[in-house]
Amino acid sequence: MPAPMVKVQIAGPKKRLEEALDRLYRLRLLQLTPAGSEPVLELAPYPGDAERAARVEELRLRIAQLDGLLALGETSGEAGPTEASSEAELARELGELMPRVEELTARIDDLRTEAAVLPRYLAPLRLLLPLVPELAALDESALDALQLDTIVLVIGTEDDSVLVALRAALRDLVGERFELVSARVDSDAVGCVIVLRHEDADAVRELLGRERVRSLPLPAAYESLSFRGAVAAMERRLDELPAELDRTSDELRNLLAPQAPSRRATRSALAAKLDQVEAIEQLGETRRAFVIVGWTPRRELARLRDELDRTASGELVLEQLDERDAEPPVLLANWRLARPFEFLIRLFDLPRSRALDPTLLMALFLPLMVGVMVGDVGYGVVLLGLSVFVRRRFGGGSPAVRDLARVFFAGALWAVVFGFLFGEAFGDIGHRLGLRALWIYRDGPDAVEPLLVFSLVLGAVHVVLGLALGLWEAARKRSSAELLERSGSLLALVGVFALAGVAVDRLAGIALLPAAAAIALGLTLLIGPRGALGLIMGPLEFVGTLGNVLSYLRVGAVGLASAYLALVANRLGALGPIWLGLFVALFFHVLNLALASFSPMIQALRLHYVEFFSKFYEGGGQPFRPFGERAAQ
Amino acid sequence: MQTGLMALGAGIAVGLGAIGSGLAQARIGAAAMAAIAEKPELTGRAILMVAIPETLVILGFAVAAMIIVLL
Numbered sequence: 001m002p003a004p005m006v007k008v009q010i011a012g013p014k015k016r017l018e019e020a021l022d023r024l025y026r027l028r029l030l031q032l033t034p035a036g037s038e039p040v041l042e043l044a045p046y047p048g049d050a051e052r053a054a055r056v057e058e059l060r061l062r063i064a065q066l067d068g069l070l071a072l073g074e075t076s077g078e079a080g081p082t083e084a085s086s087e088a089e090l091a092r093e094l095g096e097l098m099p100r101v102e103e104l105t106a107r108i109d110d111l112r113t114e115a116a117v118l119p120r121y122l123a124p125l126r127l128l129l130p131l132v133p134e135l136a137a138l139d140e141s142a143l144d145a146l147q148l149d150t151i152v153l154v155i156g157t158e159d160d161s162v163l164v165a166l167r168a169a170l171r172d173l174v175g176e177r178f179e180l181v182s183a184r185v186d187s188d189a190v191g192c193v194i195v196l197r198h199e200d201a202d203a204v205r206e207l208l209g210r211e212r213v214r215s216l217p218l219p220a221a222y223e224s225l226s227f228r229g230a231v232a233a234m235e236r237r238l239d240e241l242p243a244e245l246d247r248t249s250d251e252l253r254n255l256l257a258p259q260a261p262s263r264r265a266t267r268s269a270l271a272a273k274l275d276q277v278e279a280i281e282q283l284g285e286t287r288r289a290f291v292i293v294g295w296t297p298r299r300e301l302a303r304l305r306d307e308l309d310r311t312a313s314g315e316l317v318l319e320q321l322d323e324r325d326a327e328p329p330v331l332l333a334n335w336r337l338a339r340p341f342e343f344l345i346r347l348f349d350l351p352r353s354r355a356l357d358p359t360l361l362m363a364l365f366l367p368l369m370v371g372v373m374v375g376d377v378g379y380g381v382v383l384l385g386l387s388v389f390v391r392r393r394f395g396g397g398s399p400a401v402r403d404l405a406r407v408f409f410a411g412a413l414w415a416v417v418f419g420f421l422f423g424e425a426f427g428d429i430g431h432r433l434g435l436r437a438l439w440i441y442r443d444g445p446d447a448v449e450p451l452l453v454f455s456l457v458l459g460a461v462h463v464v465l466g467l468a469l470g471l472w473e474a475a476r477k478r479s480s481a482e483l484l485e486r487s488g489s490l491l492a493l494v495g496v497f498a499l500a501g502v503a504v505d506r507l508a509g510i511a512l513l514p515a516a517a518a519i520a521l522g523l524t525l526l527i528g529p530r531g532a533l534g535l536i537m538g539p540l541e542f543v544g545t546l547g548n549v550l551s552y553l554r555v556g557a558v559g560l561a562s563a564y565l566a567l568v569a570n571r572l573g574a575l576g577p578i579w580l581g582l583f584v585a586l587f588f589h590v591l592n593l594a595l596a597s598f599s600p601m602i603q604a605l606r607l608h609y610v611e612f613f614s615k616f617y618e619g620g621g622q623p624f625r626p627f628g629e630r631a632a633q
Numbered sequence: 634m635q636t637g638l639m640a641l642g643a644g645i646a647v648g649l650g651a652i653g654s655g656l657a658q659a660r661i662g663a664a665a666m667a668a669i670a671e672k673p674e675l676t677g678r679a680i681l682m683v684a685i686p687e688t689l690v691i692l693g694f695a696v697a698a699m700i701i702v703l704l
Binding site: 448606 | 698
C-alpha cells in the first residue's frame with residue numbers, strides 16, 4: 001500500500017503568513033490543496049491583490065534574467081562567492097551588467113552572421129575573377145574613371161538557357177554596350193558579372209529588378225575595393241573571425257563566470273520566493289487568519305506538528321481534517337531494497353492511493369525472471385560489474401539511472417545463481433572448465449521440456465498470485481461482481497491445471513471429475529455477473545487468462561535463445577585460426593551480452609505490466625508533490 | 634523425412650507468429666513513439682501496448698515446442 005496520507009489544516013494570524021510558508025517550504029512535508037474548495041471549512045479564498053500579482057511578475061522577470069545570464073556564462077569549475085544576493089543588490093548588479101552583456105552578445109551575433117554570410121560572396125567571386133582578369137584588378141575609383149559599372153549576380157537555376165535569355169534582354173536594352181561573363185557556382189546556381197557603361201547601369205538594374213533577378217551587392221566595407229582586393233580582404237576577414245569570436249565570447253564568459261555560483265544561489269532563493277507567493281492563491285482566509293490545507297504522510301504528522309510549534313512563536317495551529325471522501329496523493333513507501341523498483345511502477349502508472357502497491361512483489365519476481373533468462377555466471381558477473389559502474393559513474397545526477405542500475409544489479413545476481421543451476425559461464429566454457437550444472441544444462445538435448453515446464457509453473461504461480469490479490473482487492477472494496485469474476489477465473493484456472501496434471505499422468509484419474517467441475521463452476525461465475533454479454537466475454541476472458549500463463553513461456557524461450565547464442569559463439573570460435581576464433585567468439589559474446597542486458601528486462605517488465613498487473617492493479621494515482629519540492633530539484 | 638517435416642512445421646509455427654507480431658508491433662510502435670513524443674509520461678503504457686502482440690510469437694513457440702517435445 002502507498003504511504004497513508006492525512007489531510008490537515010494549518011491556521012495562523014495573517015502577520016505570520018510569510019514565516020509559516022517559508023517554514024513549510026523548507027520542510028517539504030505538505031502538498032497544498034485549495035482551501036477555498038473545502039466544503040466543511042467554508043472559507044473565503046485568499047483575496048488576490050494587484051501588489052502580489054506585480055510581485056509574481058517581478059520575480060519571474062528576475063528569474064528569467066538570471067537564467068539568461070547563467071546560460072551565457074556556463075563554465076565548469078568556476079569558483080567564487082556562493083551566497084545569494086539580496087533583491088536590491090541583484091537589481092543594482094543587473095543594472096550595471098546588462099548594457100555590457102547586451103553589447104557583447106550583439107557583437108557575437110554580428111560576428112556569427114558575418115562568418116555565415118561572407119562565404120556566400122566569396123564562392124561566386126572566386127570563380128568569376130579568372131574570367132575577367134583585367135576588370136578584377138580595377139578598384140572603384142579606376143572604374144569610375146573609365147565610366148564603367150559592374151553588377152554581380154547569382155542566379156539560382158539549373159538551366160543555362162536563363163543566361164541566354166538574360167543576354168538577349170540586356171542586348172535589347174543597351175545594345176552591345178555590355179560584357180557578361182558567367183560561371184556555374186554549383187549545380188543549381190550560376191554566378192555572373194555584368195560590366196557596363198555607367199549611364200546604362202540604372203536601366204539594367206531596373207530590368208533585373210523587374211525580372212526578379214537578385215544582384216549581390218558587396219558589403220559596404222568591400223565596395224570601394226577591386227574585385228580581387230575584395231576577395232583577398234574577405235579571405236583575411238574570414239581567417240580573423242574565429243579568433244575574434246573566441247575573444248568576444250571569452251570576454252563575456254569572464255564577465256559572467258565569477259558571479260555564476262552566487263547567481264545560481266540567488267536564482268534558487270528567488271524561485272523559492274516565487275513558489276511561496278504563488279502558493280498564497282491556494283490559501284483560505286478568515287478576517288484575521290490564514291488557513292493552509294494540504295496532505296501530509298501520516299508518519300510525518302508528528303514531525304510537522306513539532307516543527308510548526310517551534311515556528312511563529314507557537315501561533316500556528318494544526319488540525320487533522322476528515323479525508324474519507326477525498327482522493328489523497330500517492331507516495332510510494334517501500335523497504336529500502338525494493339525502493340528502486342518504484343521507478344518501474346511510476347513508469348507504468350502510479351497505483352491509486354488506497355489500492356495495492358505491487359513494488360515489493362515486483363522486486364521479488366522481476367529480477368528472478370531476468371535471472372532465469374540470462375542464466376549464466378559469466379554474463380551475470382559482467383552485468384553486476386556494469387551495473388555498479390553505471391550507478392557510480394552516472395547515478396549521481398539522475399535518480400532514474402541509479403534506480404535502474406540497482407534493478408539490473410538484482411537481476412544480475414539472480415543470473416549468477418541460475419548460471420550455477422544451469423552450469424553455464426559464457427555458454428559452455430564453464431561446463432568445459434568443470435562447472436557442474438546443479439539442475440540442467442540448457443544446451444543439452446533434454447533441457448527444453450523442464451525449462452518450459454518451469455516457465456509455465458512460474459507463470460501459473462504469478463498469475464494465480466495476481467488473481468488472489470485481485471480477489472483481496474475486490475473483497476476490500478466490497479465489489480461483488482469483481483469478486484465473482486476473479487474467483488471464477490481462479491477456480492477455472494485451477495481446474496485447467498488439474499486437467500493438465502491428469503493428462504501428463506502427474507495426477508490420478510480421480511481428479512478428472514473435480515477438475516471439470518471446477519472449470520464449469522468457474523466459467524459460470526465468470527459469465528453470471530455480466531448477463532447475456534457474459535456468454536461471450538466470460539469464456540473470452542478465461543482464454544485470455546490461460547494465454548497469460550502461456551505467455552510466461554517466453555522466460556524459457558528467451559533463456560534458450562541466449563544459451564544457444566553463447567554456444568554458437570564458442571563453436572564458431574573453435575573454427576579457424578585462434579586469433580580469428582577469439583575475435584568471433586568475443587563478438588558473439590558481446591552481442592549476446594548486449595541482448596542479455598536489454599531483452600530479459602523488457603520481457604520481465606512486460607510479464608508484470610500485462611500479465612500480472614491486469615489481474616489486480618488499479619492505476620491512476622496522482623503523485624505526492626510537497627510544497628517546496630521544486631527547491632530540491 | 635518425418636523429422637524434417639516436424640522441424641519445418643516447428644519453424645513455420647514460430648516464423649509466422651513472428652511475422653504477425655512484427656506487423657502488429659510496427660504499427661503500434663509507430664503510434665506509441667508519436668504518443669511518447671507528445672506525452673513522455675505514457676512511456677510505461679506504450680511499452681505495454683507494443684509488447685501485447687508478442688504473445689503471438691510465444692504461442693507459435695509453444696506450438697513448435699509441442700511439436701518437438703511431444704511428437
